[in-house]
Amino acid sequence: MxxxxxxxxxxxxxxxxxxxxxxxxxxxxxxxxxxxxxxxxxxxxxxxxxxxxxxxxxxxxxxxxxxxxxxxxxxxxxxxxxxxxxxxxxxxxxxxxxxxxxxxxxxxxxxxxxxxxxxxxxxxxxxxxxxxxxxxxxxxxxxxxxxxxxxxxxxxxxxxxxxxxxxxxxxxxxxxxxxxxxxxxxxxGPEIDLTKHGQLPYYDKDGHARSRARVAWWKYGASTLRDLAVMDGGFRTATGEAYPVLPEDQVAAGEESFSYxxxxxxxxxxxxxxxxxxxxxxxxxxxxxxxxxxxxxxxxxxxxxxxxxxxxxxxxxxxxx
Structure with missing residues (x-):
């Protein structure tokens, strides 16, 4: 082989x-x-x-x-x-x-x-x-x-x-x-709670309201909410607008511990x-x-x-x- x-x-x-x-x-x-x-x-x-x-x-x-x-x-x-x-x-x-x-x-x-x-x-x-x-x-x-x-x-x-x-x-x-x-x-995959970081819930492609985002564990060294939360799925706010770009806030050590x-x-x-x-x-x-x-x-x-x-x-x- x-x-x-x-x-x-x-x-x-x-x-x-x-x-x-x-x-x-x-x-x-x-x-x-x-x-x-x-x-x-x-x-x-x-x-x-x-x-x-x-x-x-x-x-x-x-x-x-x-x-x-x-x-x-x-x-x-x-x-x-x-x-x-x-x-x-x-x-x-x-x-x-x-x-x-x-x-x-x-x-x-x-x-x-x-x-x-x-x-x-x-x-x-x-x-x-x-x-x-x-x-x-x-x-x-x-x-x-x-x-x-x-x-x-x-x-x-x-x-x-x-x-x-x-x-x-x-x-x-x-x-x-x-x-x-x-x-x-x-x-x-691991997830991160957006609401704990002061962010609003989002609506996914099926219209389901969610407060947790998938974590980009493959990004070694990533340590901010913007880098770690996978939010590129066309997600929307409750009013139907595109979900805003997340801030570059540092996350807690435990939230970045999944990085490969x-x-x-x-x-x-x-x-x-x-x-x-x-x-x-x-x-x-x-x-x-x-x-x-x-x-x-x-x-x-x-x-x-x-x-x-x-x-x-x-x-x-x-x-x-």
Whole structure:
């Protein structure tokens, strides 16, 4: 094996996935029916499901690859949510670990419609086998944030970097439990409370009011609210105006503690970036995002890692929606 092709959040974009695999040099094996590469392996950063029109086809494609060894998959928050939505609370009959309220069901409905009955159950059990991160020595992969303190919490609670039973999801979905907090960081990324810094709540792309912003943990050395809070998603104020630029106020030490300072490159997804991957601000010397809003008229992107210790923007490969 000479390298890894790390593929961003697919979200049910089956046509784009097969086009990207073709562009990366993967070909369907007549023996296994899986896409394979003679000398490389694909790694998916999670969020295979929800939103897109080809979710079953995506799962079939990726699982065939994983079964024959031509791919690995780390868990995304959407796989985690799917398991929790399906798992009844052991102490509360009729309730599920992810509440089946209107908001959660709407987010998950496309998966429920496209992947049904026994087929869905089999894929949920497959999701259970996904590691929460991969440390492959000279390259690291995680869905949302590489944070060693949270990883230590997970390993202490689960005994590994992955779940082994649905019983473990009880703690993982219980707010204020240390395991819950660790999973939130790894699969959704750390957040900063804007209101504690005197800022107003904002309204996201779905019209939901939020007071917490994602933290740009990939910006090593960032220490101000403007640099750390990710606020480039077209967010609005309550009156519909563009959310104002945040001040350059220094944040508390604990709020900047998520910044990645390792020497090993990290590739991650989750953040719905926009534009041309290799031209954007979505990579640093040691970090590269591969989520470019594939399901939202964006790009399904991959980063081709060939052993380099610093990210090379020319190694991005993308297929437009």
């Amino acid at each position: 000479t390298g890894y092709d790390i593929i961003g959040d697919v979200h049910g974009c089956a046509n784009e996935l097969t086009t990207l695999l073709d562009a990366l040099g993967y070909r369907r094996s007549t023996a296994s029916g899986a896409y394979e590469h003679p000398v490389r392996q694909a790694i998916f950063v999670g969020d295979l499901v929800d939103r897109g029109p080809g979710q079953l086809e995506v799962l079939q494609t990726v699982k065939r690859m994983a079964d024959c060894g031509s791919a690995q998959v780390v868990m995304g928050n959407h796989e985690f949510n799917a398991i929790a939505y399906d798992t009844e609370h052991p102490d509360r009959p009729g309730e599920h670990l992810r509440p089946r309220n209107a908001k959660n069901t709407k987010q998950h409905q496309a998966f429920l419609d496209q992947v049904t009955s026994d087929t869905r159950s089999a894929y949920l059990e497959w999701f259970m086998t996904f590691p929460l991160w991969l440390d492959l020595g000279d390259i690291r992969v995680v869905h949302a944030c590489w944070h060693e303190q949270s990883m230590g919490e997970v390993e202490g609670a689960l005994g590994a970097n992955r779940f082994s039973s649905r019983d473990q999801f009880v703690r993982a979905t219980a707010k204020r439990d240390p395991l819950y907090e660790a999973i939130e960081v790894l699969l959704k 300072c390792g020497d090993v490159p990290v590739v991650y997804g989750h953040y719905w970036r926009s534009g041309e991957p290799r031209l954007g601000v979505d990579f640093t010397e040691r970090t590269a995002c591969v989520d470019f809003s594939a399901v939202n008229t964006g790009t399904l992107a991959a980063y081709r890692w060939d052993g380099e210790s610093e990210i090379r923007p020319e190694n991005y490969v993308g297929v437009n929606h």
